[in-house]
Amino acid sequence: MTERPWRYLAFALATIFLLSSPIAFMRLGQLDAGVDPTSHTQRRAYDIIAAKFTAGANDPLLVTYTGAGGNPRAELFRQEVQTDSDVASATIIARSETTSVLHVVPVAAGRSTRTADLVDRLRSMSTAESPVRVGGASAAYVDFTKRIDERLMLVVGVTIALSFVALLISFRAPVVAAKSAVLNGFSIAASLGVIVAVFQLAWDWPIPSFMPILVFALVFGLSMDYEVFILSRVREDYLESTDDDDANQRSIVSGVASSAQVIAPAALIMIAVFAGFALDPDGNIRVIGVALSVAILIDATLIRLVVIPSTMMLLGRLNWWPAVPGGTASKTGVVALLE
Template identity: 30%
Template sequence: MTHAVAGWSIRRPWTAVVLWIAFVAACLAIGSTVPARTATSLESTVGQAAKAEQMLRGAGLADPATENILITARTGRLDVNAARAAAAAVNSRLSALPEVAQIGIPVTADRKDAVLLPVVLRGDPDTAIDHLAGLRAATDAVAGQFPALRLAQTGSASLTDGLAEQSAKDLDAAGVISLPLTLVILLVVFGALLAAGVPLLLGLSAVAAAFGLSSLMSHLLPSTGTTSAMILLMGMAVGVDYSLFYVKRYRDERARSQGHLDAVRIAVETSGHSVLVSGVAVIVAMLGLFFVHDVTFSSLAASAVLVVAVAMLGSLTVLPALLAGLGRVLDRPRVPLLWRFAARTREPRLWPFLLRPSLRRPVWTLAAAVLGMLLLTAPALGMTLSQPDVDSLPRAVPEVAALQRMAEAFPGEQARHKVVVAAPAAQSAQVEQRLRGLEGNVEDTTLRTSADHRVHELILNTDVDSESAEAHQQVDGLRERLPDALRGVDATWAVGGDTASSMDYTANLDRALPWVVGFVILATAMIIVVAFRSLVLALVTAVSNLLSVGAAYGVITLIFQNIGGGKIVSFVPLFAFAVLSGLSMDYHVFVLTRIRELVGEGLPTRTAVARGITESAGTVTSAAVVMVSVFSVFVLGNGIEFKQLGVGLSTAVLIDALIIRALVLPAVLTMLDRRTWWPARPQSQPHRLVTTGLAVDDLRPAVVHAQAAGPRSAAK
């Protein structure tokens, strides 16, 4: 079917281009008319903590949204009297706002360096972000009256809003940097502006279409703050790479004196096949993240699947059409020095030199390469995972800076556990009595009951840090004691709170890890089996992917934990594994396809490996540089999770494109020789015409524009 689609696009190139533009425009129209749905705090919680929050919300006992007005000195010591006067002025203004339910008593820090005014908002906590404008206006108005003081607002709603705004800024900055950088790389590769622009335009159009469709998709799978970044990251990486494979193969075939349409046809059958296989591999790998049963992972996976699917669709439709329609115009306008560099036809020297150890001494080369990658992996054995805390959030966000100053002025975030029990109203008194027995040595407790006396909440405000081992033990103890405490009561129960939520999130990742890893490895291996009919290649693929991912983990741990002194964000390793397992298939499939072509032509495996890797080295290296440039831009952002992802993905792509392709893969294939393709063996097959039986002459009307560029544009 893909051949038929590509054949139709080749026969009617400009119709295909117009339809693609219409498709992208329709997607953008959908995105502008359908508002995206963002995941709620409840949807972002997992495990027993999510169950507790759901029970509280159903009973009308959910905690309201709370904002904090922090008053500190801009310079020097704080004038406490002035700070309290400012707090009173803020109180007066906020009291008139309908969205404010309650204003607390101003609290002065022990060191007299800050005054804190808590504000409770009305309504659904998940929509509190829509009511922040009035609070900010009131705070700003009072700040103008006290120029010596710094009045800052922070809380769950304002923090979410500030981080989202910063994420949008980082995304814009990433686009501003990555687009010209990618264009420069493509100009070096192709030496012509139009040839460089085609991959970039396909990548941009795939990202634009996916942005629009993601708004519609969010009503099935709610989006998170990382959705847009994921679409840009994956869309530019795969969209540009897929096009690069096509254009490079098309130009190589033209350089071998193939006719214009023959070159397009061969590019579709070879690079098109590679794009199809690698795209399916990326999609399947990302689908593995659904085993986590977490809204963040599901949103990231769905976004990646969406943009990769759009990029694949473009590579099978509009890209062959552009190649067929543009013809030699694709090489215009030429950049003088870069064109001379890109058009060189001399035999490469670097890659034959790099491949020499693998071809002559494959065993020793493989052993040395694997040992080196295992050494890179070693730091990952001490990897410590953690959810982002106050110190890891970007201080460039004003709300984060305020939160960090508040933590310094009022240290010690204490664990607050919630024990929630649902039981028949007739057993209300019995449940309250049993819950009181769980208070233990905790002095600060609160017992709340719903209006219908069916749901009860015991709040335990402890004096231990919320992320301490003792707090974790308290949650485990409550969960162990509750079944016995409620024996004889027809009740359902759950223990929640921030500590329980963090514990459940980590436990959920631990549970999902073997499922995700197993699914991704087996699924990508099966794709190799279907594509190449080789069980041996499937095994080689799985092992090489694990080596490159392990090395990337080691580099992340070394930079951010061993050297940086921090911790690895808990979702990064699992997410990076799925992404890398899919993206590594790009180069793997492209190289293996070329090697199989040469073996099918009758070359011995060793010779086919040497020629296949050497001939594809330029394309693979160029694609790797494009991906690394896209991923590296995210290191410049403010979010620690994207810094870690940027470093990990860039490292893995470099390792995969250079070490795996230059040392590990050729050494393994040379050692295996004919057994590489077991149980099948590549058969020599002539290139099939992708136009469902039409002869090349029947396609000449499709290239009128190309022929108009000069007599040499005609198909030979």
Template identity: 40%
Template sequence: MRILLAKLGAICTDHPWRTLGVWVVLFAATIGAAAAFGGQMQDNYHVEGLDSIAGSELLADRFPDLAGTDARVVVHDDVALDPGVLTSLQSRLQTLDGVGTVSPARISSDGDTALISVQYRIPVTDFQGTDGIDALRSATAPLEREGIQVELGGQVAENISSPGGTAEAVGIVVALVILLLAFGSVVAAGLPIVVAIIGVGIGSGIVAVLASFTQISPMAPTIATMVGIGVGIDYALLLVTRFADGLRSGMTSKESAAHANSTAGVSVVYAGTTVLLCLLGLRLAGLPVYASMGYATLAVVGAVMLTSITVVPALCALAGTKLLPRMPRRGGGQARTEKWARMVCRRPAAWTLAALMLLAVLAAPVLDMRMWPQNAGTQPTSNTTRLAYDLIDHEFGPGANGPFMVAVDLSQVSTSRLDYLTEELARDPGIAVVGTPITNPEGDTAVVMFEPTTGPSDEETVALLTHLRHDVLPEGAIATGVTPVFADITDRVAERIWLVVAFVVALSVVLLTVVFRSIVVAVKAAAMNLMSVAAAYGVMVALFQWGWGAELLGLPHAVPVSSWVPILMFTILFGLSMDYEVFLLSRIRELWLHSGDAHSSVVDGVASTGRVITSAAAIMVAVFLGFALDADVTIKMMGVGLATAVLVDATIVRMVLVPSTMTLLGQWNWWNPFTRSAGRPRTSPVTLAEPVSASK
């Protein structure tokens, strides 16, 4: 691979305009294909084997008017509402496409607020763009023209994604500043940004086209972009650094590009491939929505990896010596890193213990983690779904935002048993309101709707669901609706996360063992990655679930950790952490093979890679924190969690734990059971990378 990538770098350097032309054509083609054939992003929560899904399937088969998505129309005024106005609104809502039933207006105790529930025959994914909410707005327009407040809730309104772009822009601007500080050259700083934009643009176009063939979650493109920008800039940073070092050493542009690709380029390919393989672990989660996020991120990271090893050499050839700073830099950065490495390696046991204690403190809150999908109560107050959620909570109680449905198969449950079930539900202290049973025209299925006394994401609501299933509902009566579906999905995620963890960890250990020919290095790296992830989880629990940073992050109150985040974060982070692991260990191994001195190879390896790793990590953290500005709480959690993990990985792990533990182990770092030796090998394997300081 080293020889192949060296030839590729040389070819791209010899024909820079042709290389760029090919990628520009690919960029235009994918964007054009996305515009012409791109599909609608939609979530798929259908998971076989869940009780709530079985209830939904029963309704879809026998009671289609109640089997689709839902919307809630909340009407509020300063004075008592006119019943005639509400009746007219109900009539208009009933005529909308896909609507099955419209409930009578439910009036609040003070008469100034009304809640109208709209039940559709079709799933929310059948709506294109904003068609669903636009139709609702057309029905409510006469009231709004009279100055009456109308807010929309339910799945139809909540399924509309807010426009993005701000988070990406903030991350890119901060990354550009960091690159300027790292390189001292505007050209060198801008080059990684250009490469990342090309790769992410092509990958995003592929994702849009994929959405026309399979279901892609609306969150998937944002998460893929977040990861793509981060790794794209990182990969280009490493390659540009090696190219610039080649120029400083007297190499020609062609020689520098070939050398950069044959060293840093191999690391890029390995690190990127590891990310791609780890993303395959998302399929083991058993949820289609996870698989779609994996496909999207895989497409973007794959495109970024390919552009890095081709576009970077081409742009470097065109830029030439403009990549070098006008004023030569002193090696202060590397000297400081070397001083740090010597200090850590002088007392490795103490530093190892201190680092482990700090990681344990950061990870401790993870023991209290509680997962639940986001709801409208976490949206900005400018969002109609949040306004509707707050009005319903205040006027009708928190449970009105998460009503349950009990689908009853009347071939298994008698009419008398149905009446008794309704009475039993009404007597339950955890239930606030129980509706009258509704029977389908065939008379073989009934639906009982009720509202808990607590909100959708409250622990008491989940406890109520468990109690009903175990102690109240007879055979043939199935609890379903949005809240039971989310509860079942959360349980499935909690079960499957260990399968995903086992797959990703095992895969990482195998890959690192093959690359570095050391089982010790591989196992130790996997263990440290687990510590980084645990620390990130702990910080996320403290900030979001405990509410220590809720207001700072723009949230109205503490919220559970989104069910989608832990598995997704784990697979992405294990792949991303390999970037720094490969960059650092490949340099340490090269020095060890050259000198046979385990101690000095660690010190010199940390010193020579410190500036690159620090700059790359700072860029990644900046990009991820930019996404903390996103209004979507899941994206916000992903941004904060990934930024925390990268910061921990690049500081506590790479700059403390790796050098201290490698010093303690000495020659045993490179023990290989197949060679039965912990000593220096007689032959040197192919060097993966030689990342060095930009100030060398």
């Protein structure tokens, strides 16, 4: 990496970009019993209901309609709902003088985009005079997914900004702090791209809506640990080296080699643990296992052993600006804490 940094960096970034590209097609949602193994009783019950009625009968919608027209107007509303191509049946199951409750059975499964679109269409039928409210498990999943969508980028942005501040305080090097904060997100993006390709594009599963935030939180924390280990060692060697043109290269080689003895076993243990989760019959646990295993594998190999050394080699003295080798700057990070 230190001899041909451009070549290795281009290869690593191209690989990460390729693995991350399926994120553009990511569809958030919730998994249901339809993705469980066929040996499970809940999956067999799900299949029987889907075969005898529709897949949407496993997660029906409850729709309340309130209007001044009373029962005749509620019946017209029911007929209007029934005409929707994604509605298998719409039945009034309770009513009062002004409010009726409809049991609406979608054609598609609750995890389908067709059902999510149906929920939106039913809610769009609401007016000031005749409000429509949609409930049920599928509607709750739609609301939860939208809330995650609204907050996801905010969570990511705030976390990266805070990590930049933490690294800046620890190492007093703005360039390396900014680079590290951004690179820590690469392995997360690649892992999310892999689960989209495997579970959504290949198996037609939605990605559980809580998954991106969960993976981001866990992997970002582990990535920061690995980053601090490497940077602390490299910085120590750089500050203690003589002020010559090879100081940066020597510190990178020495720091990465020594810290790899800690990072590699830790990463292998974590990959083995999460790979076990990937074999779990529960769909949510399986997605988590694959995402975390891939993220840690990419982070411990491409990011820590290729991207970090290559970028630090290309940046040269700019990495630790304004510090200079051979100076009296104090040690920081993990090294300082251990001593």
